[in-house]
Amino acid sequence: MHKLGRFLTLSSLVLSLVACGARAGRDLDRAVLLDGRRSLSSAVPAEPLAWLDLRSPQFAGRDSLVLIPNGACFLGDKLLVSDGGTERIDWFDPEGRHLRSLGRDGEGPGEFRRLEMVRCRDDGSGFMAVDSEEWRIQFFDADGTYRDVVAAPPIPQGIPYVGEFALARDGRFVDSWFSASLGPYLKDSDAWEGVALVRIWDPQGQQLGSLGEPTPYEDVVLRRVFNHVNADFVADTLWVLTEADATIRGYDHTGAEIGDPIPLPVYHRGVDPVVMVGRPVMDGFRLNRAAYQPNVTGLAALSGGRFAVLRFRDWREVQRGAGDAGFKDFWPRSFVDVVDRHGRVEASYELPGRAAALASDKGGRVAVITEDLGTAVRTVLVASLPGVAPRAADRPVVLAEAPGQERPAAQSAAATFVSAGGGGALQQ
Numbered sequence: 001m002h003k004l005g006r007f008l009t010l011s012s013l014v015l016s017l018v019a020c021g022a023r024a025g026r027d028l029d030r031a032v033l034l035d036g037r038r039s040l041s042s043a044v045p046a047e048p049l050a051w052l053d054l055r056s057p058q059f060a061g062r063d064s065l066v067l068i069p070n071g072a073c074f075l076g077d078k079l080l081v082s083d084g085g086t087e088r089i090d091w092f093d094p095e096g097r098h099l100r101s102l103g104r105d106g107e108g109p110g111e112f113r114r115l116e117m118v119r120c121r122d123d124g125s126g127f128m129a130v131d132s133e134e135w136r137i138q139f140f141d142a143d144g145t146y147r148d149v150v151a152a153p154p155i156p157q158g159i160p161y162v163g164e165f166a167l168a169r170d171g172r173f174v175d176s177w178f179s180a181s182l183g184p185y186l187k188d189s190d191a192w193e194g195v196a197l198v199r200i201w202d203p204q205g206q207q208l209g210s211l212g213e214p215t216p217y218e219d220v221v222l223r224r225v226f227n228h229v230n231a232d233f234v235a236d237t238l239w240v241l242t243e244a245d246a247t248i249r250g251y252d253h254t255g256a257e258i259g260d261p262i263p264l265p266v267y268h269r270g271v272d273p274v275v276m277v278g279r280p281v282m283d284g285f286r287l288n289r290a291a292y293q294p295n296v297t298g299l300a301a302l303s304g305g306r307f308a309v310l311r312f313r314d315w316r317e318v319q320r321g322a323g324d325a326g327f328k329d330f331w332p333r334s335f336v337d338v339v340d341r342h343g344r345v346e347a348s349y350e351l352p353g354r355a356a357a358l359a360s361d362k363g364g365r366v367a368v369i370t371e372d373l374g375t376a377v378r379t380v381l382v383a384s385l386p387g388v389a390p391r392a393a394d395r396p397v398v399l400a401e402a403p404g405q406e407r408p409a410a411q412s413a414a415a416t417f418v419s420a421g422g423g424g425a426l427q428q
Contacts, residue, residue, distance in 0.1 A: 031244035071117030074361035076124035150205030171203035176229035298358035363391025
């Protein structure tokens with residue numbers, strides 16, 4: 001698994017632009033406009049919201065405590081933040097006070113070489129931590145006691161970059177390599193046979209099935225990048241947001257899709273994607289990326305059947321860095337949108353910096369990781385969303401029904417997923 005990673009680190013691979021403007025433009029129109037079924041709409045006016053910044057000067061020593069946050073989740077009323085700079089998981093209370101830390105650099109239980117993210121069970125009973133250098137997932141109880149470790153799911157062509165993960169309360173988890181910052185280059189149609197948006201794994205790391213068909217965009221790089229997945233479990237229901245087409249889909253405990261897909265409003269088309277492909281390396285792999293301007297990313301379920309998503313507006317070209325180290329980039333204004341089960345935006349709250357990750361307590365509290373344009377410093381912002389009811393600690397979260405449906409009383413959250421369906425950020 002790490003052979004390709006070492007090769008990419010040691011090699012000076014050059015990405016070259018691919019002459020596929022018309023094809024990339026068609027793919028973008030298909031994603032944004034849904035083959036003519038959706039039109040661009042006007043943005044919902046943003047409302048003010050007071051964000052609690054975990055790097056704020058009011059918290060002494062936070063510049064050295066929170067270095068490179070790359071993932072967050074709520075464990076009951078506590079917020080867990082994974083930090084790629086310290087190889088630690090930090091606990092924070094609802095007022096933002098630091099409670100404790102878990103982890104250090106190493107290869108043993110509770111140690112990490114490259115801590116990528118943390119994901120919590122929505123009932124607060126435990127969490128998982130993903131280490132891309134050791135290519136493993138560690139599981140912990142609610143108090144941070146180490147319980148088990150499994151190998152991280154393999155990615156085609158041995159890509160040593162993890163994608164998206166979500167953790168169910170019975171220990172099953174899902175992953176999607178479509179969300180990896182570096183992904184495989186699957187040029188031949190045969191290589192896409194049986195590829196699904198997400199894969200489902202049992203607590204021992206054995207695959208149970210897969211869910212969702214990726215949209216077959218013409219360009220194979222955009223087929224990976226545009227199908228970027230954000231996922232969130234609520235009880236036994238899995239919610240999935242695909243980034244380029246700004247659409248949410250739900251799957252119940254049997255793997256059946258819940259109701260119709262939920263298309264979110266889109267405010268801009270953006271520039272045609274810029275697709276870059278490198279020279280062949282090994283096993284058919286080529287370094288590949290695509291730059292475009294998505295409308296949304298990030299997904300977190302809220303109470304009352306709502307969702308929070310990260311919204312991008314008003315992309316502009318900016319200069320990052322100076323001199324030989326400088327480069328051109330695109331930068332958006334970022335927002336947290338509250339949307340209902342029909343995709344309607346109920347409220348929008350602007351964020352400082354560019355949004356990178358989102359989590360919720362399945363009630364009305366959210367945490368957002370953002371990056372500053374000038375300094376590239378990341379921080380964690382926390383807020384309670386107005387008008388969204390807090391999660392009741394003594395009431396289980398249920399969000400599996402489509403509008404107008406009722407859940408049979410005999411359904412169990414411990415039922416096993418079955419295989420169903422075919423089986424960015426600015427750059428990926």
